[in-house]
Structures are given as structure tokens and as C-alpha cells.
Amino acid sequence: MQTLNEFLQTSYTSYHAAQNGANMLREAGFVQLGESCEKAKGVYRIVGGSLFAAKKGQGGVNVVVSHTDSPSLRITGTSGGTLTVEPYGGGLYRTFFDRKLKIAGRVIIEENGVLKAQTVCSDYETVIPSLAVHLGGSDGDLNFSRDGKPIVSLGNAKLPVSETAAGYDLFCVPAETPFTAGEKGELLCSPRIDNLVSVYCSLRALIAAKGKAVNAVACFNNEETGSGTREGARAPLFVSFLGEACKAFKAGDAHELLKSAFVFSCDGAHAVHPAYPDRSASTAPVLGGGVAIKRNDRYATDALAAATARAVFARAEQSVQTYFNHPDRRCGSTVGLAFANITGATVCDIGVPQLAMHSALETCALSDVAALEAILTTYFGLSIRRNGDEITIA
Numbered sequence: 001m002q003t004l005n006e007f008l009q010t011s012y013t014s015y016h017a018a019q020n021g022a023n024m025l026r027e028a029g030f031v032q033l034g035e036s037c038e039k040a041k042g043v044y045r046i047v048g049g050s051l052f053a054a055k056k057g058q059g060g061v062n063v064v065v066s067h068t069d070s071p072s073l074r075i076t077g078t079s080g081g082t083l084t085v086e087p088y089g090g091g092l093y094r095t096f097f098d099r100k101l102k103i104a105g106r107v108i109i110e111e112n113g114v115l116k117a118q119t120v121c122s123d124y125e126t127v128i129p130s131l132a133v134h135l136g137g138s139d140g141d142l143n144f145s146r147d148g149k150p151i152v153s154l155g156n157a158k159l160p161v162s163e164t165a166a167g168y169d170l171f172c173v174p175a176e177t178p179f180t181a182g183e184k185g186e187l188l189c190s191p192r193i194d195n196l197v198s199v200y201c202s203l204r205a206l207i208a209a210k211g212k213a214v215n216a217v218a219c220f221n222n223e224e225t226g227s228g229t230r231e232g233a234r235a236p237l238f239v240s241f242l243g244e245a246c247k248a249f250k251a252g253d254a255h256e257l258l259k260s261a262f263v264f265s266c267d268g269a270h271a272v273h274p275a276y277p278d279r280s281a282s283t284a285p286v287l288g289g290g291v292a293i294k295r296n297d298r299y300a301t302d303a304l305a306a307a308t309a310r311a312v313f314a315r316a317e318q319s320v321q322t323y324f325n326h327p328d329r330r331c332g333s334t335v336g337l338a339f340a341n342i343t344g345a346t347v348c349d350i351g352v353p354q355l356a357m358h359s360a361l362e363t364c365a366l367s368d369v370a371a372l373e374a375i376l377t378t379y380f381g382l383s384i385r386r387n388g389d390e391i392t393i394a
Contacts, residue, residue, distance in 0.1 A: 002025055004369065005154065005178040007200045008190045012104035014068040014221040014231075015119045017196055020202050021051045021068075021069075021219060028207040030055075033139045033241065034105025035249055042206070044217075045241050048106075048117070049221030050231040051199075052238050055206055056381075057214040061242070061257040062380055064205070064216075065233065065339050065347075066198035066266045067223035071358045073148065073172040078157040082149040083126070083304070085172055086224045089224030095360040096174065100125045101150060105170035115166055122160045124291040125175055126150040176362040186288065186366055193362040195223070197352055198266035201373040209380035214251050216242055223267075223335050233335035239343060248310040258343040262308055262384040262391060264350055264376065265336030268364075268370055269294055269323040271353035281324045288365040290319030291372050293350050300336035300347035308384065308391050310347040316378035318371045319355065346386050350375075 001024055002010075022044055029041035030053060037043050042055035049068050071091030077084045083103075088094060092108035097367035103122040108115055128150050131137030142148065150172050152158070161168050176188035203218045209215045218238040221231035228234050243254040251257075269292040272280045285292040291313070294307050301309075306322075313320045340347040352372050354364040381394045 004197070004200050005190070008102060008178045008192055008196055010103055011068075011192060011196050012121055013072070013106075013171055015106045015117070016104060016121070018046045018049050018051040018200060018219065018221075019070040019119055021199060022046055024203050024207070025053055029223060031097055033248070043245050043248065047237050048231045050237065051219040052217070052241040053203070053206060054214055054216040054242060055209055056159055056249050057212055058251055060213040060383055060385055061254070061261050062211065062213050062215050062382070062384065063218060063261060063263045064202040064266060064376055064379070065218045065220065065263060065335050066202055067195050067220045067233070067335055068199055069221050069224050070194060070196070071224055073150070075159065075170040075172060078152070078159065079149070081155055081157050082171065083157060085148050085150065085175060086144060088171060092356065092359040093148070094139060095356075096172070097128045097130045099127070099360050100175040101127060101172045102175040103160055103170055104142075104173050104233050104255075105168060107165045108167040109162070109164070111168050123379075126152050126172065142286045144228055149299055176361055180366070181363070188366050188369065189361055190226035191360055191362070192359050193354055193364050194268040195266070195367055196370070197268070197364065201369065202266060202376055204373050205376035205380055208377050211381040211383070213383055214246060214249060214257070215380045216245070218339070220335050227335055227338045233338035234342065236342065242294065258345045260385045260387065261343075261345040262305070262353040262386060263345045263347045264309070264366040264379060265334060265339060265347050266372065266376075267334035267351045268350065268354045268357055269351035270357060271355055273355055279326060279329070281325050281326050283322055285323050287353055287355070287363075288367050289321050289353065290306055291368060291375060292321040292323040292335070292353055293348065294323045296325050296331040298333040298337065299347045299349040304389065304391060305346050305348035308346070308393065311393055312379050312382065313375055315382070316375045317373050325349070346391065
């Protein structure tokens with residue numbers, strides 16, 4: 001099974017993350033939904049850059065939701081020896097300059113009248129060179145039509161797709177190898193910590209789960225652009241998948257099960273930055289302090305959900321932190337609200353604290369990653385149900 005570092009490095013795009021996650025599940029005994037699941041550990045389905053999975057059970061449903069996509073540079077074409085790009089999501093794009101980048105994504109091919117998608121990744125790196133300070137370069141505002149020009153060739157740039165390809169979704173993505181930092185190796189530095197750490201931990205927890213309920217994960221695409229696509233959290237694809245899985249498991253009606261379910265929405269949380277402590281609320285989490293429960297009107301967490309999460313954390317014997325956004329700054333959002341709206345489930349947003357979110361290289365504490373996996377594994381072993389304004393945990 002892939003290690004976390006391997007998963008972070010090779011999941012260049014949401015399409016790669018979904019495929020890598022499916023490979024983990026397949027190795028653990030899961031099968032694609034529609035295949036015979038009588039002897040399988042569970043079922044999964046890939047939809048573009050989204051991955052859904054469920055493990056057999058009875059008497060309710062537990063779900064962990066996350067997202068597979070990260071900010072990157074969408075390729076729109078070529079110009080001479082360079083690529084033309086535009087931002088995908090809200091990234092710290094100055095950090096993409098002077099750094100190894102890969103060209104990755106999916107291409108559409110036609111076979112016997114059928115259009116199919118294939119994941120691709122260049123076997124070479126490209127780079128966006130900064131303008132030297134001697135020539136007037138600065139850290140000022142980026143102009144992508146001028147500054148964002150990844151160099152591919154000294155001749156005419158070619159994309160890693162065949163001439164017969166019917167289309168593509170390609171991106172320039174950071175190609176840095178994940179590494180540990182700190183005198184005791186306690187920090188993890190890598191591209192795409194937001195939010196592939198959550199995806200990886202949820203899959204590991206699902207594979208290890210020994211609960212009685214139907215346990216499921218939903219790893220959605222396109223969170224960074226608002227979750228409003230066919231593959232996003234606002235779409236009905238996961239509910240449809242879960243309905244089919246519950247039917248195969250003879251576990252009841254998925255819609256009704258979700259209405260009484262308690263769900264964890266996992267995405268990164270902002271840790272206090274040592275150079276900018278004034279940018280965080282006084283209660284902001286710190287690296288190595290444990291997983292954070294996230295509270296804001298742009299998250300789904302309410303007091304009942306937070307109290308339930310604390311009970312799960314306690315059963316997992318893990319510390320808890322609370323994230324509140326700085327009151328003078330706009331808070332980010334994630335898939336939790338969309339999922340709660342679609343399903344009626346009680347959702348609590350949690351996440352591993354990190355620094356440099358949306359940078360080409362993000363940082364978190366390895367102990368917090370281990371804590372998240374432990375919490376989710378414990379959660380999948382519980383029966384948590386809501387009835388009105390009461391939640392029971394067994």
C-alpha cells in the first residue's frame with residue numbers, strides 16, 4: 001500500500017488522487033461497485049477526480065468527506081516554447097515560480113466511437129523562472145499573461161498528449177518530493193497537504209475499520225472552485241453511490257440513513273504562523289497540538305456537532321484544538337456545508353493544522369496526521385445517530 005509520502009507526491013491532480021486511492025482500496029479487497037461484492041471488503045467508484053467508497057455494515061451509516069483537488073495552474077495552450085496557463089483555485093502562485101513543476105491531468109481519447117479519459121503525467125519537469133531583481137523583478141502582483149509562462153522547450157512546446165486526443169484537462173503542478181523537517185523530523189513538508197492528507201487518512205481508516213455500520217468515504221473534486229460541478233460536493237453523485245451500495249449490502253435506504261448520520265468533513269486548518277501570530281484568532285490551533293474542530297458560519301459545525309466530535313476524540317485518546325477564524329478576516333470554506341445541505345446529515349468540520357496553505361509546499365506536524373487517522377478509525381467503529389436534538393454514541 002502506498003505510503004503517505006508516495007500518495008502526496010504521485011497524486012499530482014484530483015484524477016491521480018482518485019486513482020491512487022482506488023488502488024489502495026483494491027489492494028485491501030474492495031471492488032468496483034457493480035462487480036460481485038459477496039466476498040469483497042467493500043465497494044468503490046471513481047467519477048473523474050472524485051472517489052467514493054463504502055464498507056459493508058448494518059444499522060446506520062458513518063461518512064468521512066474530503067476533497068481531492070488542490071490549487072494549480074490550468075494549461076490553456078502553448079506559445080512558442082512555453083505554456084499558457086490560468087489559475088485553478090486560489091493559490092499562493094508566487095511559490096510556484098523557480099520550482100519543479102510537472103504537467104499532469106487527463107486526456108480524452110476515442111476508441112471505436114467511445115470517448116475515454118486517461119490520466120497522464122509528463123516524464124520531465126518544467127519551470128516558471130522569475131524575473132531577476134536586476135531587471136526589475138519583485139514580489140508584486142502577478143500578471144499571468146505576462147509572468148506565468150512555464151518553459152517546456154527551446155523550440156515549440158508540445159503537450160504530453162497524442163495528436164489524436166479529443167481534449168484534455170492538464171495542469172502545471174508542484175513536483176517537489178515530500179520531506180521531513182525539524183531536528184526530530186517532526187514536520188512534514190509537501191505539495192498538496194491540503195487536502196490529500198485528509199483523503200489518505202480517511203481511506204486508511206476505512207480500510208482498517210471494524211464497525212457494525214456502513215462506513216463510507218466521499219473524496220470530492222472541485223472544492224477549490226466551489227464544489228458546484230458534477231463531481232463536486234453539491235452534486236448528488238455520492239448519495240446515488242451510497243444508495244446503490246446500501247442496496248447491495250441490504251442495509252436500508254441511504255437517504256434516510258444520512259438524515260440521522262453524524263459526518264466528519266476533513267480539510268486543513270490554519271495553524272498559528274510563527275512570523276504572523278496577529279493574523280490568527282487567539283484560539284487558533286498550533287502545529288503538533290492535535291486535530292482542530294473548525295467553527296465559523298462557513299463551516300457546518302454547530303455546538304451539538306462539536307460536542308459529538310469531542311466525544312469521538314476522547315474515545316480515540318486524542319487531543320482536540322478549536323479553530324476560529326480571525327474576526328477581521330474572511331474565512332475559507334470546504335465541503336461540509338454543501339454535504340449537510342444535500343443530505344441533511346449532522347456534519348462537523350475538522351482538520352490537521354498547517355502552514356502555507358495553498359502554497360506549492362505546505363507544512364504540518366506528522367503527529368497531527370497520525371491523530372487524524374486514529375480519530376477516523378475510532379469513529380468508523382462507533383454507532384452515532386441523531387434523533388431531533390439528541391445524538392447517541394455507542
